[in-house]
Amino acid sequence: MLALLAQTQVQIPEIVWSVLWPIVLLSIGGVLLITATSISPRLRVGSFPAAMTIVLAGASLVTLPLIWSKVRDGGGQLPVIADAIRIDAFTLLVTGIMCASLIVVSLLLDDYLRTEGLDGPEWYVLLLMSATGGILMAAANDLIVTFLGLEILSIAVYVLAALHLRRTKSQEAGFKYFILGALSSAIFLYGIAMIYGATGSLRLTDIAQFIASGNSAGLSPLTESSLLLAGMAMLLIGFGFKISAAPFHLWTPDVYEGAPTPVVAFMASAVKAAGMAGLLRVFIVAFGVVAEDWRPVVGAMAILSVVIGAASALGQDNVKRMLAYSSIVHAGFMLVGLYAAASGAAQTGTRSVVFYLFAYAVMSLGTFAAFTLIGGRGDQNHSLSAYVGLSRSNPMVASLLAVLLLAQAGMPFTIGFWAKARVIIAAANGENYVVAAVAMVAAVVAAFVYLRLIVTMFMISEPDEAGEAEASGAQLRISRSGLFALGIAAAATMIWGLFPGFGGDWFGEATRALLELR
Amino acid sequence: MLLNQFLGLAAILFCIGVYGVLTRRNGVMVLMSIELILNAVNINLVAFGAYQGDVGGQVFALFVIAVAAAEVGVGLAIVLLIYRNRRSIDVSEADLLQG
């Protein structure tokens, strides 16, 4: 038996550690954080966990340019660890979004936990590892890794959503999110199994090759292998749930309303970005050849999302629910971009989605940062009436929030304008005029929602209510770290709004990585 | 090779599971139904793996089992948490109803 073992020469895959820094830093950092705080209880209280999280995320951000120079030398894409993941501009972009989201959310969470009388490094540990999952998902060249990334990302967020141990609403939100999330990932898995059966591989590049060889022989999956088709449909369901696209959006308003607001900020930015990144990676790299087959489904999801999201957002009085529906609209917009990419405008379409991904992460982080600040102790002030007269009591917060809301509405000179414009231009390029028109109408409708909130903030209220509103506004204790976070997001909104090409052509590089280097 | 039969079995089990998730109202039972779906996935993976002559399917099934364990752990923790708190709510609600 021993002899048998000795005979085998195991080909251990080479691991290029130097390009894995973000993953290593975030995951190992999470483990170290929980170890450190369990050994020294003094580190549990106070800002140490938040500081460590910010340092880790910041360090990961710093490594990105170094990794990029390596990747560029390697031709724009490095297959790592037996080609299970690909490190390229797209991966790095999503990593950047994850790290930024981590930093902002930690800034918010530190103060939030203190006001709520909660403690614990576990929040940060879960955030760190969840972000790792998101990065894996964006980088994956293997459906196993995609799935594991998805699960790491999701399970941590299920827990985070339920982690406000003293609010039953938070727990119910967590449970609902968990049940529907687990169902969707089970369906997702079933889809992977079918694709494995149809193509014999789990590697995205191999799947693409296999499909392409079948395609060139004149066989379309649509008619020849419904197994592959059913698999793709189930993958779309799984991803659709993660990015909360209609008709898989049912959980979104409830969970956004119930979960702790900083966690919602993470869900809206990081989880959605990672889900969309995974969707892009899988569908463009592996199934790009048969875009014709999945295009109609994506189109239908896109239209449903923008219409349902915009229509439902109108009637909401709770701002978190309102933004939940608006996040569905945004998911719809990203899908419009993907639809455009699938129908001819591959370059502009993909690029528009990549940019939208980034833009939405920035805007939603800022918006929910503001909500965290305004929500106050007990996370209660989320009804529209709490915003009456905010411009007078807290002009700083009100104006920054107004900028972010205008950006979400698609106001020119903000990042949101460029995001929406690019998507619609891409849709027009792909000659999808109907979809483009529907998206534009929905955008206008959704704009009313944001404007309503802005008007409420700047509204001069009636005298008898004013006293009350002033009083509640005056109590608002704005933490410096939270304001800083809000400021970063608003600044980013404006910077990329005024100079959409700021910081180099990441989005073009990321698009190239997805489309050409597969 | 009984490939199609295996896949049919998995499909039926999958649907039983989905039905369970959507109709059962007991949190624990919903989790059990999700386990059924994951088992359907595993049947599929192993059957495809044997059909393709590839161990990849079995390896993936191992990962699925690990994920299932993690999911159940977290899910049951949330159920416990809710039950613990909800029970105290039920009491107060009962008072209100009597009044």
Add this chain to the structure above:
Amino acid sequence: MGNVAEVIVFLISGAIVLGGGLGVILNRNPVHAALSLIASFFGVAVLFISQEAHFLAFVQVVVYGGAIVVLFLFVIMLLGVDRAEQVRVEQLSMQRPLAIVTGVMLFGLAMGGLFLSGPGGEEGAVAATGQQSAMVPIDETEPNVRQLGLDLFTRNVLAFEATAILLTIATVGAVVLVRNEGAEDLVVDEPGTSIG
């Protein structure tokens, strides 16, 4: 069509799997449902053995039978929810028609993948031609465990490490959720609104 033994094993264990599955969703008593679940898992394990996946079959029994269902039963007993359905998921009592439509659609997807699969019966399940890209072919002469291990530590080593992160998260999450503190000053919100 394989030989008779294979078909018989498939039929019996398939019946156990489906019977167990039905038992899970039809039994009112959670403990009986959990028992059905074990039966179902057992059937699946037998199916694995009939597909030469010995290691997986044992892992199936050890993990599902030995850990997961025990955990279920443990929670059921601990909560005392065994005689009635007490832990309700109110929010999932959503539109039944929607549930049924979803179920039918998914069933269509799952079965459609099978029976619409091109011509050729068994072979038809994988109809698109081209080189099947199986990467680590099963070697009939080697023990199953060895092949799994080799594949796990070469091709899928990253996934293996990712599983470590996943399990860490699950442990941290489960522990932090059931930590018994703060139950005294619970903030009771109004009952959750329903979905949709």
Add this chain to the structure above:
Amino acid sequence: MTNFLSDGVSAGDIVLAGIKAVIAFVICLVATMLMVWFERKVVSRLQNRIGPNVTGPFGLLQTLADGIKLFFKEDIIPSRSDRFVFQLAPYLSLVPAFLTFAIIPIAGDFSPGNDGTVTLPGGQVTGFQVADVPAGILFFLAMSSLGIYGIMLAGWSSGSKYPLLGSVRATAQAISYEAALGLSLASVILVSGTLSTSGIVQAQAEGGFFGMNMIVTGFVPFFVFIVAGTAELNRPPFDLVEAEQELVGGFHTEYSSIRFAMFFLAEFMNTVTMGAIIVTLFMGGPSAWFGLYFLGWFGGFVWFFAKLLLFLFMFVWFRATLPRLRYDQLMDLGWKLLIPISLGWLLVLGGIRVAQNGDIGLFESNTADVIFVLAVSLAIMAIGATLLQKAITNSAQERLASRGLRSVPTQQDLAASTTEQDGGH
């Protein structure tokens, strides 16, 4: 490895399997009966009593007499019980206990050049075990995890308080110690390089007396396995499941007549099987020590049972001498001591194996590498243990602080908090 289903199964194979199963069942049953007698006798002697001495020579037939008596007693099913599960539970307890026995090679000639199999007159080659399952040792883990269900469901279905408490305890205990059991098993698998039980025995037989896994794995997994195994069996000092001072009879309080007999039988059968597993994994099974092979396969049979007797006596000895653990001590032992130790030891063994293969190449000779690896992993273990200890102390203090206790608790406080904990279950 060929597909046993499509290759077809000859009639001879089926007959052989049937005969083997019957023989194994008889051996297992007789061994269990003798074990009951042995335990009563030895415990009596250790307590300065005589023990059963009336029925048959030396009271050997006492167990049989008790069994017959139980068989004719009235079978009571409590009205509040869940009838179906109540009746099912004893079988769930008994069947896994017996099935585990199927993978144990109980005889065979393992002298150099032999692999423990014999060729039957019909030309079939067979080992002395009912089934040589490809991943046999996992089968043991699977069965031992299934054995919990009998106890668990028995306690639940009785519809009564004490049985439920007993079974909840049993479940928690079994889950906790399963991990330690599996991890120490992993060490054995690591050094033997196979998962099949006959393969493990053979690997040990090749090395003679010093090839025993007990020695090769460095004793630590052996001790962990014995402790965890005793806990798995719910035997003293880990018999909180049926602590009669606290829980009446534990999970089987409501059982009577033949169903009770089945639980009783299962318990002792489990003891015999666990002893046999320990012999197989760590003591070389039927292979002889010091090359003292005799009488072909029958010698293996004698060796096997001689070794088994050693462990059975040990189990009885435990019972007669060791006081029962408190519940929190039980959990602490499992989670905070056994699991970290067996994990750490697996690390050490793995490191040594890598160094032996020469994959490190830090020094000229592999031996130096081994020493280096050993030092490093022991250092890591020490650091880990210190950190763990610190974390445990901290969490204990925090827990006490949250209950309003400020400082390190006195023994009294601890006792109070334990009762509180027990009450909560």
